[in-house]
Amino acid sequence: MKLGITVIGSGSKGNSIFIHNASSGILIDAGFSRKEILARLAKLNINPNMISAILITHDHGDHVRGARVLADQLDIPTFVNESTYKHLKFKNLIGKKVEIFDPGTAFNIEEFKIKPFSVPHDAMEPVGFAIFANRNGEDIKIGIATDLGHVNNLVQARLQECDILILECNHDKKMLRDSERKLGLKQRIAGRFGHLNNEASIEAIEKLLHKKTKHLILYHLSSDCNSPELVANLANAKLAEMNRNDINLQIAKQDQPLNTIWI
């Protein structure tokens, strides 16, 4: 059975990825309204009943906006760690069915094995995920790290040997400096617990790409302190330098989904 990765959308106004086979799968974050997620799924010809669970990376609005309403409508569980759960419960942002995971412990959802890991970001208990699915006896690994101030040793270790790497490429440092944003916000974004800038992301790619990596999705681009063209140029230059013309590079978009990548 094939494995599909569908980026429903990404950026500071909402993030969501669907990882699935032909009949079911898991939604990583639900950062758009339920209505918007359903509209985008319809555009992709994906039946929302295929979603068997929602996994939450962290409690920020651009990752959880539609989580409660969508989970309750579909009557599916939301997988979340304890601190994030308490925060979302308090804010009435999480559905009725909840499964708590420990960031250091792997668990299964249907055919998918999930290994969460902590990431440095200014949320309650933010995590990234390594997700494994077996295809013809071989483990396919999808690494997801979004919203992270820097790539520490743990993140680097957990994102080794990915077949598909989904990594934040948030902002251009100069565009952030020159932007109209308030100084405190600029410092937050650029800080060690903020968001990964282009330079750091491209540097991380060099360390993380493995010979088995075939797909690279750059994710969570800032709408006013970055541009898809800039990110594509930087990433393509790095891939060329590394002699990696075998890699399918995709830049996630805020306003529309990407076509499903099938493996």
Ligand SMILES: [Zn+2]
């Ligand atoms: Zn965040």
Ligand SMILES: [Zn+2]
């Ligand atoms: Zn975010």
